[in-house]
Amino acid sequence: MRGPVFLVAAMALFALLDANSKLLAGRYPADQVILARYATLLAALFAARAVVPGIGGSLRTAHPFLHLARASAMIGSAFGFFLALKRIPLAEGYLVYFTAPFMTLGLAAIVLGERTGRAVWGWSLLGFAGVALAMWPGLSAEGPWGAYLWALFGTVCYAIVLTINRLLRHETGAAVLILWSSLPGLIVIAPFAAMSWVPPTAFDLAALAANGLFAGSATLCLAIAFRHDSAARLAPLEFSALIFAVGFDLALWGVWPRAWTLGGAAIVVFSCLMSQRAAMAGQRKPSGKT
Numbered sequence: 001m002r003g004p005v006f007l008v009a010a011m012a013l014f015a016l017l018d019a020n021s022k023l024l025a026g027r028y029p030a031d032q033v034i035l036a037r038y039a040t041l042l043a044a045l046f047a048a049r050a051v052v053p054g055i056g057g058s059l060r061t062a063h064p065f066l067h068l069a070r071a072s073a074m075i076g077s078a079f080g081f082f083l084a085l086k087r088i089p090l091a092e093g094y095l096v097y098f099t100a101p102f103m104t105l106g107l108a109a110i111v112l113g114e115r116t117g118r119a120v121w122g123w124s125l126l127g128f129a130g131v132a133l134a135m136w137p138g139l140s141a142e143g144p145w146g147a148y149l150w151a152l153f154g155t156v157c158y159a160i161v162l163t164i165n166r167l168l169r170h171e172t173g174a175a176v177l178i179l180w181s182s183l184p185g186l187i188v189i190a191p192f193a194a195m196s197w198v199p200p201t202a203f204d205l206a207a208l209a210a211n212g213l214f215a216g217s218a219t220l221c222l223a224i225a226f227r228h229d230s231a232a233r234l235a236p237l238e239f240s241a242l243i244f245a246v247g248f249d250l251a252l253w254g255v256w257p258r259a260w261t262l263g264g265a266a267i268v269v270f271s272c273l274m275s276q277r278a279a280m281a282g283q284r285k286p287s288g289k290t
Contacts, residue, residue, distance in 0.1 A: 003229025007237045008219045009036035013218035018093070019252060020211055024204065025086040031193040033208060034078045038182040038189070040212025045178050057173015066168055066181035073160040075185050080154020087147035089255045091247035091265070095134050096151040097162055098239070098268050102275065103159035111163055119278040127271035134264025162176055174223060178216065239269050 024033050050054050061067055085093045102124035135148055171177065200208060225234055243264055249255040257265075 003227075003234055004237055006225035006228065007234045008215045008240050010218045010221035010225060011238060012244050013214050014163055014240055015090065015248060017211055017214035017218065018081065018090055018245070019248040020207060020214065022090065023252070024207060024211075025082065026044055027204065028198050028200065028208070029193070029196045030079055030082045031189050031196060033082060033211065034075070035186065035189045035193040036208035037078070037211040037215055038186040040209045041178055041182045041216050042186065044212065044216055045175060045182075049175070056175030056178070059175055059179050061171060061176050061180060063168060063171070064180070066158040067176075068184055070161055070164040070168070071181045071184040073157045073164065074181050075188065077154045077161060078185075078235035080150045080152075080157060084147045084151035087144045088151070088254070089249045089257070089261075091242060091257050091261055092134065093147075093250055094242050094245045095131050095149045095261065095264055095268055096148065097155050097158065098242075098272060099127060099131055100155050100159045100162065103156060103273055105275075107159055107163040108166070112166065113257045117278060118274050122185060123271045123275035123278060127268050127275065130264045130267025130271060132264075133267060134261045137258065137260050174220065177219075193256060231251045239272070242269075 021033055045056065081093060081097070084096075105120060105124060168177075246257050249257070
């Protein structure tokens with residue numbers, strides 16, 4: 001049961017990260033919030049290595065350009081979701097995020113040369129239709145078009161991160177991943193954050209730092225989960241993020257999910273599960289079959 005427990009814990013922490021960012025979004029610019037996240041992650045990494053030398057593995061990598069590409073995509077994903085969730089409920093933003101596996105399929109075909117069957121693409125199209133259904137009430141002339149586009153941008157960037165992760169799957173240890181994802185982000189964002197800096201209160205400073213701890217803990221839980229269990233078993237549990245998103249929407253902002261959102265969510269979840277099932281069935285076919 002370790003894998004599922006750590007996977008659900010990761011989803012809860014990611015939802016907590018997004019809820020905390022949404023609360024901070026009303027008072028602080030995106031670059032300041034994201035800069036604080038990276039700074040906290042780096043501080044936690046080096047503090048841990050000062051106490052336990054070498055914890056997390058080596059900081060060196062044979063693939064610096066892949067790591068820099070991954071860091072760039074992570075910056076885009078962080079900004080995309082921050083700017084999206086500033087204007088729309090967590091549940092709606094998460095529905096767009098759930099299309100990341102479909103986008104990863106396309107990137108895997110283009111970048112990794114992986115073949116994907118027609119059934120997988122068919123379920124993927126249905127999944128996007130579910131997102132469109134959920135977004136439909138808001139896609140009006142007065143609707144938050146910009147927020148949905150930012151969520152889509154963040155999701156595309158996240159799908160790129162997932163694809164690069166597969167190329168970096170032989171990298172050992174969490175330290176190199178944290179360093180090479182956080183340090184470039186810190187360097188790139190720092191000048192912009194300095195220009196728009198808003199002095200935080202002591203409480204908000206703690207909340208800004210908490211984002212880094214939430215992000216780092218969620219990533220660690222995710223890594224442990226996939227170390228203990230297979231992706232096939234764990235992937236469906238990622239949809240538990242929607243439960244946490246709805247819970248935070250209700251508890252913090254008093255926002256109930258609309259019927260359109262629930263209907264779209266049902267379609268997206270069903271499509272993702274069926275797409276994964278079709279992909280696994282295709283992998284199990286003997287090489288001589290078509």
